[in-house]
Amino acid sequence: MDPVIAANGDLAWMLAAFALVLLMFPGLAFYYGGMVGARNVLNVMTMVLSTLGITSVLYVLYGYGLVSGDSIGGGFIGNPIDYLGLQGFQADDGSGTTQPIYFAGWFILFAAITIAIVASGAASRMKFTAWLVFAPIWLTLVYFPMAHWVFSADGEDGFQGGFLLNDIKIHDYAGGTAVHMNSGVAALALALVIGSRKRKVERPNNVPMALLGGGILWFGWLGFNGSCALGANFLAQFVIVNSLLAGSAGMIGFCVIERIREGHVTSLGLMTGAISGLVGITPSANAMSPIGALGVGIFAGAVVAFLLSLKGKVKVDDALDAFAVHGVGGIVGTLCVVLFASESAPAGVRGILLGGDWDILWRELAGIAITCAFSFIMTYLIAKAIDKTMGLRVDDETEMEGLDPIIHAESAYEIPAAGVGHGGLTAASASRIATMDAAAPARTSTT
Template sequence: MDPTIAANADLAWLLAAFAIVALMFPGLALFYGGMMGVKSALNMMMMVLSTLGITSVLYVLYGYGMVSGPSVKDWGIIGDPRDYIGLSTVMEDLGTGNAETAYWAAFFILFAAITIAIVASGAAGRMKFSGWLVFSAVWLTLVYFPVAHWVFAFDGDGYSGGFLINDVKIHDYAGGTAVHMNSGVAALALAFVLGRRKGRPERPHNLPLTLLGGGILWFGWFGFNGGCAVVAGFLAQYVVMNTLLAGSAGMLGFLLVERVRSGHFTGLGLITGAIAGLVGITPSANTMSPLGALGVGLVAGAVVCLCLGLKTKLGIDDTLDAFAVHGLGGIAGTICIILFASAAAPAGVEGILLGGSWDIVWRELTGIAVTCTYSFLMTCAIAWVLDKTMGLRVDEESEVAGLDLALHAESAYDIHPVGGQGARLGALADRDDVVQGAGDTGRDTGRDTVKDEEVMA
């Protein structure tokens, strides 16, 4: 095949993957928004979507160089942004016909933005929107950009890259460390600093919206993992297949554990399990056989379901379970690489249960430990300093009233006349006997609901 035609075909796939990944933002907004109470759903969706604006600006100013530039003093800690300020280096067409610097700048903007968007789970229903914008910018600069450099910046072209990928030699196909563990642990840390929500948290207000958002996220994952294959070749189709398998098995793993524990299968459990499986396959997509991909999904879904109550035991209000789903799901996927990665898969990595070298154990565990420790401590420090200086949490009156009206002078739903059914439902939602107890994640959706006759009267 003509090399120019092949390069153009690769670029066509990558541009399609970029568009697919971009759909993850409305997907996450719907997923998180539906899990929120009705009084702060719009605020949560705004938190998710605003990350694109913040990340794009920072990437142009200095973020691209911090992630993808040559390591300062060859230490592998942070990239040097000086030659990349303003993305001036991407304006020349190198004539390759394939993805060049401009594409990778745009693609990794999406990676960074979805990472900080996941962190919004730890601030749901109680953080000032202005505080969120400032926190996002600082967190990206001090946490995401360095960690992404450690994981994504390969040595080459005469410069040194990140220490985790080049020196420790971790295997992380598409961001189990920099994206999922990083965001999940950061959400836990942010929730720890902010404290629990006041009173009895509202229950999820629209689970069909959450299932729709989760389905869109799943669709976006095909571009997320498939685009990381770089070319439109066998690897792309292989990781897309494994992404499908792991998401499917993840929902089953979660549902099985949920059934045993509570006696019910729930819609929220089904879509949470699917997302857990997708998180698990993100670092391992090119290391697993098809059976291994199913195993990753089952393990990740089951682990996440088993660990959902951990935040309650810790007394930390990670409202939308980012730590369990993304933090622990990412760790589970990485542990699966250690255990049963297949040498026959494209990456050629072999897990210890299949006869692989034990070197993989310390390498992957180092990646987990360094990422999680740095993310938690730095996020706590950033949130604490910002809270002491500008204040991150809304006042109690705004929190109880709901952030949609208090911060944005808008509401997610306004379809009934004043005094009509919508107003009466809003009043009922404020009563203690129709909301969940403190610490409940809202996953027990069959209890404490308004009586039918009370709504319809």
């Protein structure tokens, strides 16, 4: 059941925020694309961008009902029949308010960016066809139920929403559970099933591109968090400023730990810290004072930096760090609500360190535990099933040569036949790529 936004000014802001959230997709594509090797840039960008097409189709067919429909199964899942094919959404009721068609598109973007983040766990080694099978199954069995638990509120006339929001009553402003913890833990489970890259230590091919992508993500994040205020109001102003503060402080937290642990501060670390802070503030943006938002950012950035400093000692290869940044960052942001949420903030929640009721502790811990356990188990089972049937992973030769030329018959850069770094290509590999380039010259991108 969706809220109604009455004022035209509110609707204008929501439409603008919609466009900002859409911009997060090229932002994430650039961010991920800059961090992988030179021959896997387009593959990971394609994985990210393809989620929009997949999610849009599923939402129109049945996804909106699963997320926003009247709950069946005691708050576990919405009824897909309620909005099957977005039936009844074509007519304007003349009220000048938001219509269900808007929320259908809004939730499409939230769902698509969530599965896009999961690509981190399979970067540089997953069959693209397997990704096209994995993504819709994961959305249907993992994201849609969880989004119903967190985003669907009880309504009038006996309408029942999701159990985490309405029964356990977790505080999650804009998706720390369904979006960030969910995607981060899912990336970890997918990485565990698919296995480590043959070339696990892979230098980023274009750090400036990754920084640009991170900046675009930050820009879009203001729409992501700001749109959850459901209007051009004080709450939107408040959470946008808190998002700025947390992202900025995340840079500081990350770089302090990076300097202590590694002896230097990197530009990519700076941006990773900013994104960690933004993840942390997502569930807590309406519950923190400005000082609290700085604390969330520093805490999230520092914790993520510490975890990433241990990455070389861990066998599970989450290539682009979604588990640390989104999974752990989301947990940190949720725990910050428990610890030092300010009663003077719009949510009116008081953390236990500020004299709040300890009742909030079990509710948030239950939300974290349920989200992480469900996401990990379901993702692991889905990935295992696909791996046993069609296989998740490309063959060794394709992985070593790069997925861009072999799977997509494209190249992000004009790379000599001898290759760039990593020991070059074999003569047979160079001949194979040259043959494909000659066969499809119009599809080869050069920069």
